[in-house]
Amino acid sequence: MVDAGIKITRNLKVGALDAETDSSLLDKCFVDKGDLDELLDVSNPAAVVLGRTGSGKSALIHKIETSADHCSRLDPNDISVRFLEHSDIIKFFDALDIKLDLFYKLLWRHLLVVEILKLRYDIRNEQDGKRFTDGIFSWLRRDKAKKKAIEYFNEWGDKFWLDTDEHLREITSKLENDTKASIGAKYSGVSLSIDGVEKLSEQERTEIRQRASQVVNGLQIKKLNEVLELLALYSFDDNQKKFYIVIDQLDENWANTSTRCRFIRALIEEIKSFRKIETVKIIAALRKDLLDLVYDQTRDSGFQEEKYEAYMLELKWSTEELTKLVELRINEVFRVQYTKEVVSLDHIFPKPKKGGGQTAIGFILERTLRRPRDVLQFVNEAFNIASERERVSWRALISAEANYSEKRLKSLKEEWGEMYPSFEDTVEILRGLPSTFSRSAINQDRLNDVFIALSEAHNNDPCVKMVHSYFEAKSVKDTDVLYAILQCLYRVGAIGVKVSSLDTFLWAHIDQSSVSKGEVKRSSHLKIHKMLYRALDIETEDKSMFVT
Template sequence: MADRNVGITFRFRRNDSVGTADAESDDNYISDCFVETGDLEALRNSNSPKRIIVGRTGSGKSALIRRLGELEDNVIEVPPQNLSLGYIANSEILNFFETAGVNLDLFYQLLWKHVLTVELLKYKFNINTEEQKRNFLNNLFDTINRDKSKEQAINYLREWGEKFWDETEYRVKELTTKVESELKGSFGAGFSGVKMDASGGKKLTEEQKQEVIQHGRRVVNEIQIKALADVIRLLSDDIFNDSQQLYFITIDGLDEHWVEEKLRYKLIRALIETVKSFQKIKSVKVIVSIRLDLLNRVINATRDAGFQEEKYESLYLKLKWSHQQLEDLLDKRIGKLVRSQYTTRPVKLKELFPTKIGRTSFLDYLFERTFLRPRDAILFVNACLENAENKNTVTAQIISNSEGEYSKKRLISLQEEWGATYPSIGKYIKILEKKPWKFKLSSISKESIESIFYNDFSFDLDSNDIVIQAASDFILNNKGTLHSFLQILFDVFYQVGLVGIKPDATSKTFWSFHSNDGPSPGSVKPNSVAYVHSTFWRSLGIQIGD
């Protein structure tokens, strides 16, 4: 053991770590230890369509945005929390039209286009004084070639120009109030007794609903959508037209609670459409970070008849990490920890950890207990360092002692990550407890399913958890077969990363975090084999054998 760290005369101290789980509080490491995987290069390239960062929690989305802000001169951050969109959620008039069936997607796109346009202009012209505010539009228009095709854009800027300098939330409220007024004013005397709120929308007759939808559709289509399209062209042609001077707008934190859930999905869908439309401005790149599970929920909640998911694929920057990239990341972090506290000699992870754990190399052992994302790897190493106080290396015994707590925390984290999509996942995970590390689906009996579901909680017939719905149908209503239920259950386990699936003897084992190329539903049979991910062996009491 001593041969691996010749010349290193230190011992790990209490609270030593190689960084934190989130980029926002990882100041000591994130800049010095950043590993370029090719993703940052794609974001910085204005010609690359990649501008929606998609990844699971802990895969490095926020770190990418933060690093972009450190390297580029013109980066505008737009936190969704600052938009104060609760005003929209609480709008009685908008709720009335939504409930009646009016599609307000164009309005939500208008909102984003308006916000992003204003943020760009405020940043570009750096207005600081009242005089500059008064002269801004006149100076701007003097530089624009005033052809007729841009007249609507200029009128739009004139109308809203004096409000550009208000706080974002006031601009959002102002625009929403204008739309509310136009929607409300579109009705005649026949609706004088109708209450303009969600309850009123529910009480409409079918004839009234059709009239409301007709009025609402006309108003939404007329609310300066064409003008804003012209504004985007004006921005591209006359204002942000220097290919050597790039501007970036970054939007992170969409998974946080910034507006009520149902509206959040519609606003995120509208944001994706807006990002797509802003591609026309070649020297401006709007970059959005979104968790994979949230993106899936948005698409499912807002899917309409004309929706084509492949239209957005070119925008997605899907984060993936190789073993080598994760090793480079850990080497940089271990090197910084040791260099800053103990020695100036470069030190790598392999020098401080055992070569092997049993018959497996330590690095393979570590990466097998991650979803191949930075957060997992960092937290695994931190768990080991926490138990290595006063030691100069991390032993196999220390790793074994640390793994149980790491496994427990990762299981809790998985439930938190996917809880919005599968609210009861923490309960039906019990199906995997004390199972062998690999098993055929046919080894799970109906009696074992019934025992877990009856003993652990009562059925919630109104649950929006797909597994609970399937279990209710199968166990209570005798709908479907055991295998059809297991297909749904293990599809969820597969999606969240709890298990890998090997459909048959000749196919590979699929893991959701390796690629999007998963097993087709029809290929999963009773003889298909499930492999419990080794991250969760300790927390689930998995039986390990050959």
Template sequence: MQNPIVFNASSRIGRISAEADEEFLFECFVDVSALAELKEIGSPKMLLLGSTGAGKTAIIRKIEKEFARSNSIQLDEMALDYLANSDVIQFLVEIDVNLDLFFQALWKHVVLIEFIRLKFNVCDEQKSKFIFSQIFDAFKTDQRKQRGLEYLRKWESKFWISMDENIREITENLETSVSAELGSEIERFSARAGYARTLSAEKKSQLQRVARKFVAPELLTDLAKVVDTLAEHGTRVEPSFILIDSLDENWIDPSIKYPLIRALIESLKSLRRIHDLKTVVALRSDLLEKVILETKDAGFQSEKYEDYIVRLKWDSNQLKQLVNKRVNFLFRRKYNTQNITFEDIFTEKVTNSGSPFNALLDKSLYRPRDIINFVNMCLEAAEGSTTVTRKTFNQAEISYSANRLTAMVEEWQNVIVGSASLVELLKGKRATFTLSDFCTTKLLDDLVQNFPDSNNRSKDTLWQLVEEATTKTVEPFTLAGVLVEKLHLMGAIGVKISPNTPYQYFFQTQKPLPNNHLEPNTKIRIHPMIHSALGIIN
């Protein structure tokens, strides 16, 4: 090879965050099947599901770059703080009024605004009125469309204004209606902390009946008619893509975040009738689990979402292609030489078995972020050298393992109460053990010692069992089984469901363990990614 490569402090094959990875993202993009499914305008797939670091944002940005008629909805521009800070909304939440229909109406309105802007290139009030006059003329004799047309007529001069003004106006309409009937109750709620908890069941039920009639059933009906109208207003060869990302960030108060996400999913299903509109929502696997946990009601079946979900998965060939593209992009520009691959810089065997790249894969959850992070740390450890040696690989693994353990805990801490404490229970264990090894009286002592202060523990099956075990007998096997389910969900362990099947990790299926598949002799393997950080005995 000409001009031997020498690693320096700036040698890295990209950033682990797609938002900060502009230099590498599009030049080194690797196509995966999830992208093709989401681009298919007639496909029902619209929920891009994957763990943190799997590449969801990269796919969202790729779609936005590829299609001229596409736009990402910016959650921080939607005036959702106004929604969360509304005394009326908070009052309705506190008296347990189901706001799902109102939230669905908000999302439908938001998406329809963006669709009309994209489809008709609405950029100012004059263009807005011109486009709507065309729609009115096309359907003025169709009595079935009149309700939808009236809704559009009311908003025709406002479709070009900022999103936050639209949401604020819809919310203010609800506030005015509710306050007209329940103003005195809302004033008491605002003036006295905990007022809602002092209401009798009869009083609370009465307030709920009054409030429910204002929570957007008419607005949803109007919007359904708008969907009918737009669905019949011709089609365009080029579809419009509405993209939503960053739902896992702190864009809204947690008290209404999960109902809002549930309403988003429900609202988008009905918008599929508009044939040249495609919505794509990126969701972390743990966030969807939390949404289902927090908003589950009678009759809810999470499997009904399956028709709309694309699970983002990577295989070894795709990840190898990704790394080779990035290695080549980094070093070829600098050294002006032939194509450079992973093997050109990882020339030495770094473990006793398998290739260097397989060693990386074994210590990853098969996500781009893991691989990019590990390679970057190897290059950092090898600064001043021309190749990555076994010594620098092992040095990098110490930092990498600690980094990934912290990321794992942070990823799942909002879904699994006490996630950090649960992972700590694996510390110093053998790499492979059986469920019966967990079934000891010490397990209960360890869990009681780490009992969380969070009020969320009341909704968590494991901590409910721990609390029960302090006053009555709970079988250690029951505790251990629930603990294993939690650790498996986090990706900390793999479980061998039967003797003839391989170890099953959550990153492979993105589904929780099947119920009633655990036995005392069920084998469990701690993921190699966190061995170093937890001092696991191989």
């Protein structure tokens, strides 16, 4: 029997909403869904952890770091990619319309090679670096076939101890010097910058473009191919020792959108390349919507998305797994404060509603996108309302829903701000609608209000672009704008769609992540997600939700 004196104390929480702050509870209350074993298995290609914000990507990365004997973290914020964006030589190549995809791959490969060598040989300073290179040179000289690898270590051997930021600057400086050498004395007076390109004639641009392209295509990526093979034979041949490099925070604003997409695509390519070293695994965490954006912005001829599927591990949570997560955390926070006995959901939450039979945890989960962060946020709100009481009542749960719903709407705006910067205006088309509605429920007045709000914005939001085309009479109908808005609302998880009367509702967080214009057009009914009922004043027939 659990102590009768337990109480929901002021500021009691079942966890913070970010993995960094939540590390203590995360370690004690980790729900093993099998994802950790897949990622730690170096023979398993799954290496890109995919999920929406709050789905547990960073928590899983943290668990890998604490579980593996040899693991290092690379933070994109430490790589100073913004330095590249402001670099004259990079602007020079952009002005000449020369693709730098190979250069970005080279950067990642070099940074990753350096990082795994630091991890393997405990290289922390210049002396450690010299000790390593002396050892590898003595072995390399016996094999003349490794000429390119020798060249690479000759060039970089004394720099392995440098920070990633310094490495990036060294490689960029080399690109600039190689370019100067390539264009030769004839163009020695040309400034390798945007200004320099603007002063060139078309014929001069063409010639310099050809020469500069040869520099990019001739980068030492071939040397690094041999280096990977060499490392597999010489440094990472012990199957009992596994090495991991983890990369998180790729979702953050560490570079502009275009550069970030190119860099992430290059990283995914390099994760594939490092499969050559059987005891090494590069693992990255990435938002699903950001991956879609990467594919859209870097898609070239011959691109096949299915070639990357084996490397993706998408995080999905079942009702049972989320329930277990909440139970483990509730038991842990009450164990620390009150009792060593097990405290379950039944001890803290109200009994099922009369008549309907819905459980409290069922009520909570229906108002989430089935992600740990959503569930923990709702439980924390409920604890806040029920502060100083022995348990959460239905009244407290309903009150908590109002606060939670407002925060969920705000979180959606933040989560999708890069792709849909005007989402705050777009979502207003749902305000006050019935929970389930047809397109005809969106009358012209409602449509016009949203159109006007979107027309005042000037950004890359697809809905804004469509509205501008509509007002500029570019063969865009008001229904076309409506379809774009509904596609946006589906993608962010605000609505579900029923494509035909015989189908069930589709949801982005459960079924397919996006719907086509044709699917929206055929939709017989649409349904607003329960997480937004209170924030958007949605009409509902469920009067039982106001029970006391």
